[in-house]
Amino acid sequence: MAEPNTGRAAIPRATRRRAGAVLRPLTRHPRAVALLRRLAPRSVRTRTTLAACVSVAVVMLAASAVVMLLLRVNLEHTVETGAREETRALSRLAAAGGLTPQLPLGPGTDFIQVVDAHGKVVAQSQNLTGRPALAPTGVHEGHRTYNLDALGEKHDQRVTTVTTATPTGPVTIHVGASLRTADTAEDITTAALAALSTVLILTVGALTWRTTGRALRPVEAIRAEVAAIxxxxxxxxxxxxxxxxxxxxxxxxxxxxxxxxxxxxxxxxxxxxxxxxxxxxxxxxxxxxxxxxxxxxxxxxxxxxxxxxxxxxxxxxxxxxxxxxxxxxxxxGQSRAEEPVDLTDLVRTTVASRSTDPHPVALHTSVDITVPGSPLWLSRLLTNLLDNAQRHAGRRVTVRLTADPVTGDAVLDVANDGPRIDPGDREKIFERFTRLDDARSRDDGGTGLGLSIAADIAALHGGSITVRDTSDGVTFRTRITAVPRG
The missing domain is CATH 1.10.287 (Helix Hairpins)
Structure with a gap:
């Protein structure tokens, strides 16, 4: 079998090398790179649309190539099957000695030529009457190539060649099957796929452009509002x-x-x-x-x-x-120190250092508690609470450190027997420069920042400070997350 060279060759490698040699210096030139960057789309909407179109184009190109390959293979297989059937029929006819000088053409067959061992044409189709025997002119894609210019046709041919024995000696049968139908179907399919791909790419581009615009419209509104603030x-x-x-x-x-x-x-x-x-x-x-x-x-x-x-x-x-x-x-801010602090020892040391305070401080601790944090700031928290308690206490101040039986958190109570705080003022006292008794606080040297600092330190350590009434005064309760026990 043989197929003539149809001239559909790929771009030569030398041409590609010359094109790459021309484009490569452009990508290295600073001005060319700057131009490419300026031409690159800056809008997310444009980039998304281009990406969608390119993706669809690549998929459609690959799918079209597969479809065209399968179509071509199937059509050529059909043509070759018909040519082989025609060749077998002629072989049986030649073996029986029934060949005639003029052979009829079957469906899809372009020519028939039978040549004996000496190269003499013994039978042929009418369109090859008076033509010499076909001679191979080369090999194309694994098949022999014949010069078929005598047919005056420009379409592709698939030539099936079989050698068979006859009563007068061996003969070679050439049957040429036309690929005109395959070429026409391929051209029509290519045009249809190109039109379908174009419509699909345009549709995807339009939908992506519209959808992306609607999705990004709130983002632009947010950006404009933030820019105006x-x-x-x-x-x-x-x-x-x-x-x-x-x-x-x-x-x-x-x-x-x-x-x-x-x-x-x-x-x-x-x-x-x-x-x-x-x-x-x-x-x-x-x-x-x-x-x-x-x-x-x-x-x-x-x-x-x-x-x-x-x-x-x-x-x-x-x-x-x-x-x-x-x-x-x-x-x-919200970054907290993670240094393990022995809160029990810190409370004992801080209370012991206040032996000269005007009111005695009673300490009650029964457990060893470790919390993550800064020992300097936790000491300042307790000191500020003790200063506040000493300032308002009547006769005594009590410090009690326990562990919550459910969560394991450290609970630090600083109580005094001074006047109670109205429920409406229990949040206000933790604001900066707040004094419920302004004149007395100034006389006692208070700045109005002690409780605010204590509350900020507690919050920094993942805790909080609340005010509670007791039977003989008021208690400031601090809760701090303790280190889980292993």
Whole structure:
């Protein structure tokens, strides 16, 4: 069998190498790279649409190639089967000595030629009358190639060649089967697949462009709203689309962040205003005392004024230290130290160091408790609670450390027998610069930051502070998550 070369050759390798040699320097040139980057789509919508179209195009190209290959193989197999049947029939006829000079053409057969061992044509179809015997001109794709220009046809041929014995000697039978139907079917299928692929790619591109635009419209609204929010407009919120998809969750997260920023801004402005007020009063008093002491002629009065100035200086120093600690706590945020702290030993050491306090402190601990955190800050938490208890206690202060029987959390109670706190003020006392008895707190040297610092330290360690009434006073209860026991 043989098939003529139809001229459908792939791009030569040398041509591809020359094209690559031309394009490769362009990719290395800075201006070419910059141009390619500028031409690259920047929009997510455009990139998504292009990616969808390219993906569909690749899939359709691969599918079309498979379809065309299967179609071609099937059609050629059908043609070859018909040619082989025609060849077997002629072989049986030749073996019986029934060949005639003119042979009829069967369906799908283009020509027939029978040649004897000496190269003489002994029988042929009418369209090859007077033509010499076919001679191979080469090998194409594993098949012999024959010169069929005598037929005046430009379509492909599949030539089946069989040698058989006859009463007058062996003969070679050539049967040429036309691939005109296969070529026509291939062309029609190629055009149909190209049209279908084009329509499908355009449809996918349009749907992707529309769907992506609708999906990204809320994102653009969120971006525009966030861009319009300034440090003075933190009360604004981004539009939240309906549903529970990723964009809706993004909007909810952005609004939650804006709420935190707004709360932090309000807290910061209130803190700055309160700090300015708290610093302005002692500084004014200190300056007045020093000016009077500087000009007063009586040494005793000057000593009294200087002593008052020293007290105000100590108060300013304590206030500055508390403000710096609050700034550190605010900067720390939610990151908590994970150093194991022996809370029982820390409580015992802190209480023992306060032996000179105006009221005795009774300590009750029965278990060893370890918590993750910072020993310096936990000590400051207990110190602030003890300072508050000492300031308001009548005669005694009690510290009790226990473990919650259910959760295992550390429970630290600091109680005093002073006046109780109204339920409406139990949250307010933990705000910065809050004094329920402002005059007495100033006289006792309180800054109004002790309980706020204690609450922030407890929150930083995953705990909380609550106020509870007792039969003889008030208790500040601190809960801190303990290290699980192994």
């Amino acid at each position: 300034s440090d003075r407009g933190l009360d604004r919120r981004v539009p939240a689309p309906r549903g529970d998809d990723e964009i809706a969750r993004l909007a909810d997260t952005m609004n939650a962040m804006l709420e935190r920023l707004e709360a932090a801004g309000i807290r910061q402005r209130r803190f700055i205003a309160d700090a300015s007020h708290e610093l302005r009063s002692p500084l004014a008093v200190l300056r007045t005392q020093l000016e009077v002491a500087h000009t007063h002629p009586d040494p005793k009065v000057r000593d009294t004024l200087v002593e008052g100035a020293l007290q105000d200086t100590e108060r300013l120093q304590a206030l500055s230290a508390d403000l710096l600690l609050l700034a550190r706590l605010d900067a720390t």
